Amino acid sequence: MNSEVLFQPFDHPKLQLKNRIVMAPMTRQFSPDGVPGQNVKEYYQRRAEGGVGLIITEGVTVPHKAASAAKAIPCISGDAQAGWKEVVAAVHAAGGKIAPQLWHMGSMRKPGVGPHPDYPTATPSGLLYPGKKVMEPISVEEIHAIVKAFTEAAVSAVELGFDAIELHGAHGYLIDNFFWEGTNQRSDEFGGSLEKRTRFAVEIVKSIRAEIGDDFPIILRFSQWKQQDFESKLAQSQDELERFLRPLSDAGVDIFHCSTRRFWEAEFADSNLNLAGWVKQITGKPTISVGSVSLTEEFIATYQDGSAEVADINELIERMEANEFDLIAVGRALIANPDWPEKIRAGDMASLKTYSKELLTELV
Numbered sequence: 221m222n223s224e225v226l227f228q229p230f231d232h233p234k235l236q237l238k239n240r241i242v243m244a245p246m247t248r249q250f251s252p253d254g255v256p257g258q259n260v261k262e263y264y265q266r267r268a269e270g271g272v273g274l275i276i277t278e279g280v281t282v283p284h285k286a287a288s289a290a291k292a293i294p295c296i297s298g299d300a301q302a303g304w305k306e307v308v309a310a311v312h313a314a315g316g317k318i319a320p321q322l323w324h325m326g327s328m329r330k331p332g333v334g335p336h337p338d339y340p341t342a343t344p345s346g347l348l349y350p351g352k353k354v355m356e357p358i359s360v361e362e363i364h365a366i367v368k369a370f371t372e373a374a375v376s377a378v379e380l381g382f383d384a385i386e387l388h389g390a391h392g393y394l395i396d397n398f399f400w401e402g403t404n405q406r407s408d409e410f411g412g413s414l415e416k417r418t419r420f421a422v423e424i425v426k427s428i429r430a431e432i433g434d435d436f437p438i439i440l441r442f443s444q445w446k447q448q449d450f451e452s453k454l455a456q457s458q459d460e461l462e463r464f465l466r467p468l469s470d471a472g473v474d475i476f477h478c479s480t481r482r483f484w485e486a487e488f489a490d491s492n493l494n495l496a497g498w499v500k501q502i503t504g505k506p507t508i509s510v511g512s513v514s515l516t517e518e519f520i521a522t523y524q525d526g527s528a529e530v531a532d533i534n535e536l537i538e539r540m541e542a543n544e545f546d547l548i549a550v551g552r553a554l555i556a557n558p559d560w561p562e563k564i565r566a567g568d569m570a571s572l573k574t575y576s577k578e579l580l581t582e583l584v
Protein backbone atom coordinates (compact mmCIF):
# COMPACT_ATOMS: atom_id res chain seq x y z
CA MET A 221 0.00 0.00 0.00
CA ASN A 222 1.45 3.36 -1.01
CA SER A 223 -0.57 6.02 0.76
CA GLU A 224 1.55 8.99 -0.42
CA VAL A 225 -1.42 10.59 -2.18
CA LEU A 226 -3.07 11.14 1.21
CA PHE A 227 -0.05 13.11 2.36
CA GLN A 228 0.17 15.56 -0.50
CA PRO A 229 -0.37 19.14 0.69
CA PHE A 230 -3.70 20.76 -0.17
CA ASP A 231 -2.95 24.15 -1.63
CA HIS A 232 -6.08 26.26 -2.01
CA PRO A 233 -5.75 30.05 -2.17
CA LYS A 234 -7.83 30.33 1.01
CA LEU A 235 -6.80 27.16 2.85
CA GLN A 236 -3.46 25.37 2.95
CA LEU A 237 -3.35 21.95 4.59
CA LYS A 238 -0.38 19.70 5.20
CA ASN A 239 -2.26 16.65 3.90
CA ARG A 240 -5.60 15.43 2.55
CA ILE A 241 -6.95 13.96 5.78
CA VAL A 242 -9.96 15.66 7.41
CA MET A 243 -11.59 14.72 10.69
CA ALA A 244 -15.33 14.33 10.03
CA PRO A 245 -17.67 16.34 12.26
CA MET A 246 -18.95 14.14 15.09
CA THR A 247 -21.34 15.27 17.83
CA ARG A 248 -20.06 14.11 21.20
CA GLN A 249 -22.10 16.07 23.79
CA PHE A 250 -19.31 16.63 26.29
CA SER A 251 -19.70 20.42 26.58
CA PRO A 252 -21.83 21.26 29.66
CA ASP A 253 -24.07 24.29 28.96
CA GLY A 254 -22.54 24.44 25.50
CA VAL A 255 -19.03 25.23 26.76
CA PRO A 256 -16.12 23.06 25.54
CA GLY A 257 -13.62 22.41 28.32
CA GLN A 258 -10.20 20.87 28.80
CA ASN A 259 -11.37 17.38 27.79
CA VAL A 260 -12.71 18.65 24.46
CA LYS A 261 -9.50 20.57 23.84
CA GLU A 262 -7.36 17.50 24.50
CA TYR A 263 -9.61 15.32 22.32
CA TYR A 264 -9.05 17.54 19.27
CA GLN A 265 -5.39 18.15 20.18
CA ARG A 266 -4.74 14.37 20.09
CA ARG A 267 -6.13 14.16 16.53
CA ALA A 268 -4.00 17.12 15.42
CA GLU A 269 -0.94 15.53 17.01
CA GLY A 270 -1.86 12.28 15.28
CA GLY A 271 -1.47 14.03 11.92
CA VAL A 272 -4.96 15.18 10.83
CA GLY A 273 -4.65 18.04 8.30
CA LEU A 274 -8.05 19.65 8.95
CA ILE A 275 -10.32 19.00 11.91
CA ILE A 276 -13.98 19.76 11.36
CA THR A 277 -15.48 19.96 14.82
CA GLU A 278 -18.65 18.36 16.01
CA GLY A 279 -21.78 20.38 15.19
CA VAL A 280 -21.58 23.73 17.03
CA THR A 281 -24.92 25.47 17.38
CA VAL A 282 -25.55 28.97 16.08
CA PRO A 283 -27.02 31.60 18.45
CA HIS A 284 -30.72 30.90 17.86
CA LYS A 285 -33.04 29.48 20.52
CA ALA A 286 -34.25 26.53 18.43
CA ALA A 287 -30.78 25.50 17.22
CA SER A 288 -29.85 22.94 19.88
CA ALA A 289 -31.56 19.83 21.23
CA ALA A 290 -29.22 19.24 24.17
CA LYS A 291 -27.39 21.33 26.73
CA ALA A 292 -24.13 19.39 26.26
CA ILE A 293 -23.88 20.20 22.54
CA PRO A 294 -21.33 23.02 22.17
CA CYS A 295 -22.35 26.47 20.99
CA ILE A 296 -20.18 29.31 19.70
CA SER A 297 -21.33 32.27 21.77
CA GLY A 298 -20.88 33.50 25.36
CA ASP A 299 -18.69 31.39 27.65
CA ALA A 300 -18.07 28.83 24.89
CA GLN A 301 -15.75 31.27 23.15
CA ALA A 302 -12.96 31.04 25.73
CA GLY A 303 -13.13 27.24 25.40
CA TRP A 304 -12.94 27.32 21.59
CA LYS A 305 -9.98 29.71 21.72
CA GLU A 306 -8.06 27.09 23.67
CA VAL A 307 -9.09 24.33 21.28
CA VAL A 308 -7.93 26.38 18.29
CA ALA A 309 -4.60 27.24 19.95
CA ALA A 310 -3.94 23.58 20.84
CA VAL A 311 -4.70 22.36 17.31
CA HIS A 312 -2.53 25.06 15.76
CA ALA A 313 0.34 24.29 18.14
CA ALA A 314 0.16 20.67 16.96
CA GLY A 315 0.41 21.75 13.31
CA GLY A 316 -3.25 21.21 12.39
CA LYS A 317 -6.06 23.41 11.13
CA ILE A 318 -9.62 23.53 12.41
CA ALA A 319 -13.11 24.60 11.28
CA PRO A 320 -16.26 24.61 13.41
CA GLN A 321 -19.30 22.94 11.90
CA LEU A 322 -22.08 25.51 12.29
CA TRP A 323 -25.35 23.81 13.04
CA HIS A 324 -29.06 24.46 13.44
CA MET A 325 -30.99 21.28 14.11
CA GLY A 326 -34.28 22.40 12.52
CA SER A 327 -36.96 19.72 12.57
CA MET A 328 -34.61 17.18 14.19
CA ARG A 329 -35.03 19.08 17.48
CA LYS A 330 -38.19 17.87 19.13
CA PRO A 331 -40.22 20.52 20.96
CA GLY A 332 -39.50 20.73 24.68
CA VAL A 333 -35.79 19.94 24.66
CA GLY A 334 -32.45 21.77 24.62
CA PRO A 335 -31.29 24.94 26.36
CA HIS A 336 -34.57 26.70 25.43
CA PRO A 337 -37.21 23.98 25.78
CA ASP A 338 -40.18 26.36 25.51
CA TYR A 339 -39.05 27.82 22.21
CA PRO A 340 -40.84 26.22 19.23
CA THR A 341 -38.91 23.99 16.84
CA ALA A 342 -37.89 25.78 13.63
CA THR A 343 -38.84 24.06 10.38
CA PRO A 344 -39.62 25.41 6.89
CA SER A 345 -43.02 23.73 6.52
CA GLY A 346 -43.72 22.33 9.97
CA LEU A 347 -43.04 18.87 8.54
CA LEU A 348 -40.84 16.40 10.38
CA TYR A 349 -41.26 13.68 7.76
CA PRO A 350 -42.81 14.12 4.32
CA GLY A 351 -46.53 14.46 4.94
CA LYS A 352 -46.25 14.56 8.73
CA LYS A 353 -47.03 18.03 10.01
CA VAL A 354 -45.98 18.44 13.62
CA MET A 355 -45.64 22.19 14.10
CA GLU A 356 -46.10 25.59 12.50
CA PRO A 357 -43.76 26.62 9.68
CA ILE A 358 -41.35 29.43 10.49
CA SER A 359 -42.09 32.94 9.25
CA VAL A 360 -39.91 34.85 6.79
CA GLU A 361 -38.98 37.10 9.71
CA GLU A 362 -37.67 34.10 11.64
CA ILE A 363 -35.78 32.90 8.56
CA HIS A 364 -33.95 36.21 8.49
CA ALA A 365 -33.21 35.91 12.21
CA ILE A 366 -31.64 32.49 11.62
CA VAL A 367 -29.60 33.77 8.66
CA LYS A 368 -28.32 36.42 11.08
CA ALA A 369 -27.51 33.76 13.69
CA PHE A 370 -25.39 31.82 11.16
CA THR A 371 -23.67 35.07 10.21
CA GLU A 372 -22.89 35.95 13.82
CA ALA A 373 -21.53 32.45 14.35
CA ALA A 374 -19.25 32.80 11.30
CA VAL A 375 -17.97 36.16 12.52
CA SER A 376 -17.23 34.58 15.90
CA ALA A 377 -15.36 31.74 14.17
CA VAL A 378 -13.13 34.25 12.38
CA GLU A 379 -12.52 36.18 15.60
CA LEU A 380 -11.69 32.98 17.49
CA GLY A 381 -8.95 32.11 15.02
CA PHE A 382 -10.57 29.18 13.21
CA ASP A 383 -9.18 28.46 9.73
CA ALA A 384 -12.52 27.93 7.94
CA ILE A 385 -16.18 27.29 8.70
CA GLU A 386 -18.38 24.42 7.63
CA LEU A 387 -22.13 24.92 7.29
CA HIS A 388 -24.07 21.79 8.24
CA GLY A 389 -26.46 21.45 5.32
CA ALA A 390 -26.82 17.66 5.54
CA HIS A 391 -28.68 14.77 7.20
CA GLY A 392 -32.14 16.31 7.69
CA TYR A 393 -31.25 19.33 9.86
CA LEU A 394 -32.46 22.88 9.20
CA ILE A 395 -30.54 23.84 6.06
CA ASP A 396 -31.31 20.42 4.59
CA ASN A 397 -34.96 20.78 5.67
CA PHE A 398 -35.06 23.67 3.20
CA PHE A 399 -33.22 21.73 0.47
CA TRP A 400 -35.51 18.70 0.58
CA GLU A 401 -38.94 18.78 -1.01
CA GLY A 402 -40.16 16.28 1.61
CA THR A 403 -39.78 18.85 4.38
CA ASN A 404 -40.02 22.08 2.41
CA GLN A 405 -43.42 22.70 0.90
CA ARG A 406 -43.36 26.45 1.20
CA SER A 407 -44.91 28.43 -1.61
CA ASP A 408 -42.92 31.63 -1.01
CA GLU A 409 -39.42 32.48 -2.28
CA PHE A 410 -37.85 29.83 0.03
CA GLY A 411 -39.72 26.84 -1.44
CA GLY A 412 -40.82 25.33 -4.74
CA SER A 413 -38.22 24.42 -7.37
CA LEU A 414 -34.89 22.81 -6.52
CA GLU A 415 -33.21 26.17 -7.07
CA LYS A 416 -35.66 27.98 -4.77
CA ARG A 417 -35.09 25.40 -2.06
CA THR A 418 -31.40 26.41 -2.02
CA ARG A 419 -32.31 30.01 -1.28
CA PHE A 420 -32.09 29.75 2.52
CA ALA A 421 -28.52 28.41 2.28
CA VAL A 422 -27.65 30.92 -0.44
CA GLU A 423 -28.79 33.77 1.82
CA ILE A 424 -26.70 32.39 4.66
CA VAL A 425 -23.59 32.16 2.48
CA LYS A 426 -24.11 35.64 1.00
CA SER A 427 -24.75 37.19 4.40
CA ILE A 428 -21.63 35.54 5.84
CA ARG A 429 -19.56 36.65 2.84
CA ALA A 430 -20.76 40.23 3.25
CA GLU A 431 -19.51 40.23 6.85
CA ILE A 432 -16.26 38.27 6.63
CA GLY A 433 -15.05 39.09 3.12
CA ASP A 434 -13.88 36.88 0.29
CA ASP A 435 -10.72 35.38 1.76
CA PHE A 436 -12.12 33.14 4.49
CA PRO A 437 -13.01 29.61 3.36
CA ILE A 438 -16.63 28.46 3.53
CA ILE A 439 -17.26 24.72 3.33
CA LEU A 440 -20.80 23.43 2.79
CA ARG A 441 -21.67 19.90 3.86
CA PHE A 442 -24.69 18.38 2.16
CA SER A 443 -26.08 14.90 1.65
CA GLN A 444 -28.49 13.25 -0.70
CA TRP A 445 -29.74 11.07 2.18
CA LYS A 446 -31.71 12.20 5.21
CA GLN A 447 -32.03 10.63 8.62
CA GLN A 448 -35.77 10.55 7.88
CA ASP A 449 -35.15 8.60 4.64
CA PHE A 450 -31.82 7.04 3.69
CA GLU A 451 -32.97 6.31 0.15
CA SER A 452 -34.03 9.85 -0.69
CA LYS A 453 -32.06 11.99 -3.13
CA LEU A 454 -32.12 15.76 -3.50
CA ALA A 455 -30.86 15.32 -7.04
CA GLN A 456 -31.97 12.32 -9.09
CA SER A 457 -29.59 12.99 -11.96
CA GLN A 458 -26.41 14.79 -12.90
CA ASP A 459 -28.52 17.56 -14.37
CA GLU A 460 -30.49 18.06 -11.15
CA LEU A 461 -27.27 18.02 -9.15
CA GLU A 462 -25.96 20.82 -11.33
CA ARG A 463 -29.15 22.86 -10.81
CA PHE A 464 -28.83 22.33 -7.04
CA LEU A 465 -25.14 23.23 -6.83
CA ARG A 466 -24.97 26.23 -9.15
CA PRO A 467 -26.63 28.82 -6.85
CA LEU A 468 -24.61 27.61 -3.87
CA SER A 469 -21.34 27.71 -5.73
CA ASP A 470 -22.14 31.15 -7.16
CA ALA A 471 -23.03 32.45 -3.69
CA GLY A 472 -19.49 31.76 -2.50
CA VAL A 473 -19.10 28.20 -1.21
CA ASP A 474 -15.40 27.31 -1.59
CA ILE A 475 -15.39 23.59 -0.82
CA PHE A 476 -18.22 21.06 -0.91
CA HIS A 477 -18.26 18.28 1.69
CA CYS A 478 -20.33 15.51 0.16
CA SER A 479 -21.69 13.29 2.89
CA THR A 480 -22.09 9.66 1.89
CA ARG A 481 -22.16 6.59 4.08
CA ARG A 482 -19.79 4.59 1.84
CA PHE A 483 -17.26 6.57 -0.20
CA TRP A 484 -16.98 3.88 -2.90
CA GLU A 485 -20.63 3.96 -4.00
CA ALA A 486 -21.44 5.31 -7.47
CA GLU A 487 -23.87 8.23 -7.22
CA PHE A 488 -25.64 7.78 -10.56
CA ALA A 489 -25.89 4.92 -13.05
CA ASP A 490 -23.39 4.65 -15.95
CA SER A 491 -20.42 6.02 -14.01
CA ASN A 492 -18.28 4.92 -11.12
CA LEU A 493 -17.95 8.47 -9.74
CA ASN A 494 -19.09 9.00 -6.17
CA LEU A 495 -20.99 12.10 -5.02
CA ALA A 496 -17.80 14.08 -4.29
CA GLY A 497 -16.51 13.11 -7.73
CA TRP A 498 -19.60 14.46 -9.46
CA VAL A 499 -19.62 17.66 -7.42
CA LYS A 500 -15.95 18.35 -8.22
CA GLN A 501 -16.65 17.82 -11.90
CA ILE A 502 -19.76 19.98 -11.96
CA THR A 503 -18.56 22.93 -9.88
CA GLY A 504 -14.81 22.83 -10.55
CA LYS A 505 -14.37 23.36 -6.81
CA PRO A 506 -12.53 21.08 -4.39
CA THR A 507 -14.56 18.41 -2.64
CA ILE A 508 -14.34 16.31 0.50
CA SER A 509 -15.54 12.71 0.36
CA VAL A 510 -16.44 10.58 3.38
CA GLY A 511 -17.95 7.29 4.47
CA SER A 512 -16.64 4.09 6.07
CA VAL A 513 -12.96 4.81 5.45
CA SER A 514 -10.93 1.85 6.78
CA LEU A 515 -14.05 0.30 8.33
CA THR A 516 -16.31 -2.58 7.30
CA GLU A 517 -19.69 -1.10 8.39
CA GLU A 518 -21.31 2.27 7.70
CA PHE A 519 -21.98 4.55 10.66
CA ILE A 520 -25.74 4.31 11.13
CA ALA A 521 -25.52 0.52 11.48
CA THR A 522 -22.87 0.94 14.17
CA TYR A 523 -25.19 3.21 16.20
CA GLN A 524 -27.47 0.18 16.44
CA ASP A 525 -25.31 -2.89 16.17
CA GLY A 526 -22.14 -1.68 17.72
CA SER A 527 -18.92 -2.32 15.90
CA ALA A 528 -16.94 -2.28 12.66
CA GLU A 529 -13.77 -4.12 11.75
CA VAL A 530 -10.73 -2.58 10.10
CA ALA A 531 -10.81 -2.61 6.28
CA ASP A 532 -8.06 -1.77 3.78
CA ILE A 533 -7.95 1.61 2.04
CA ASN A 534 -6.79 0.46 -1.39
CA GLU A 535 -9.86 1.77 -3.20
CA LEU A 536 -9.58 5.12 -1.43
CA ILE A 537 -6.00 5.44 -2.64
CA GLU A 538 -7.00 4.52 -6.20
CA ARG A 539 -9.78 7.11 -6.26
CA MET A 540 -7.55 9.82 -4.81
CA GLU A 541 -4.77 9.00 -7.25
CA ALA A 542 -7.33 9.43 -10.02
CA ASN A 543 -8.07 12.89 -8.54
CA GLU A 544 -11.76 12.06 -8.19
CA PHE A 545 -11.98 14.30 -5.08
CA ASP A 546 -9.46 16.36 -3.09
CA LEU A 547 -9.85 15.52 0.58
CA ILE A 548 -11.12 12.56 2.57
CA ALA A 549 -12.96 12.86 5.87
CA VAL A 550 -12.48 10.12 8.43
CA GLY A 551 -14.98 9.73 11.27
CA ARG A 552 -15.16 6.68 13.49
CA ALA A 553 -11.72 5.36 12.56
CA LEU A 554 -10.35 8.56 14.12
CA ILE A 555 -12.40 8.02 17.26
CA ALA A 556 -10.82 4.57 17.60
CA ASN A 557 -7.37 5.76 16.45
CA PRO A 558 -6.44 9.40 17.21
CA ASP A 559 -3.18 8.75 15.33
CA TRP A 560 -4.88 7.22 12.25
CA PRO A 561 -2.87 9.41 9.80
CA GLU A 562 0.47 8.43 11.32
CA LYS A 563 -0.41 4.74 11.29
CA ILE A 564 -1.51 4.93 7.66
CA ARG A 565 1.63 6.78 6.68
CA ALA A 566 3.75 4.10 8.36
CA GLY A 567 1.75 1.39 6.56
CA ASP A 568 0.88 0.00 9.97
CA MET A 569 -2.69 -1.22 9.28
CA ALA A 570 -2.12 -4.12 11.68
CA SER A 571 -2.14 -1.85 14.72
CA LEU A 572 -5.34 0.03 13.78
CA LYS A 573 -8.06 -0.58 16.35
CA THR A 574 -11.58 -1.63 15.46
CA TYR A 575 -14.48 0.77 16.14
CA SER A 576 -17.20 0.09 18.65
CA LYS A 577 -20.04 2.33 19.81
CA GLU A 578 -18.82 1.91 23.43
CA LEU A 579 -16.02 4.32 22.47
CA LEU A 580 -18.65 7.08 22.39
CA THR A 581 -19.35 6.90 26.12
CA GLU A 582 -16.04 8.64 26.85
CA LEU A 583 -14.05 11.40 25.20
CA VAL A 584 -10.74 9.69 24.52
Ligand SMILES: Cc1cc2nc3c(=O)[nH]c(=O)nc-3n(C[C@H](O)[C@H](O)[C@H](O)COP(=O)(O)O)c2cc1C
Nearest residue numbers: 244245246247278279510511512513519550551552
Ligand atom coordinates in the same frame (compact mmCIF):
# COMPACT_ATOMS: atom_id res chain seq x y z
C1 LIG B 1 -20.94 9.71 16.86
C2 LIG B 1 -21.17 10.42 15.56
C3 LIG B 1 -21.60 11.74 15.55
C4 LIG B 1 -21.80 12.41 14.34
N1 LIG B 1 -22.15 13.74 14.36
C5 LIG B 1 -22.20 14.44 13.21
C6 LIG B 1 -22.35 15.87 13.22
O1 LIG B 1 -22.40 16.53 14.26
N2 LIG B 1 -22.40 16.50 12.02
C7 LIG B 1 -22.31 15.82 10.83
O2 LIG B 1 -22.37 16.45 9.77
N3 LIG B 1 -22.14 14.48 10.80
C8 LIG B 1 -22.05 13.79 11.96
N4 LIG B 1 -21.77 12.43 11.91
C9 LIG B 1 -21.47 11.79 10.62
C10 LIG B 1 -19.95 11.80 10.38
O3 LIG B 1 -19.48 13.11 10.13
C11 LIG B 1 -19.55 10.94 9.17
O4 LIG B 1 -20.14 11.47 8.01
C12 LIG B 1 -19.98 9.50 9.33
O5 LIG B 1 -19.60 8.99 10.60
C13 LIG B 1 -19.34 8.63 8.25
O6 LIG B 1 -17.95 8.62 8.38
P1 LIG B 1 -17.19 7.31 9.00
O7 LIG B 1 -17.79 6.14 8.29
O8 LIG B 1 -15.74 7.54 8.68
O9 LIG B 1 -17.49 7.27 10.47
C14 LIG B 1 -21.60 11.74 13.11
C15 LIG B 1 -21.17 10.40 13.13
C16 LIG B 1 -20.95 9.75 14.33
C17 LIG B 1 -20.46 8.32 14.31
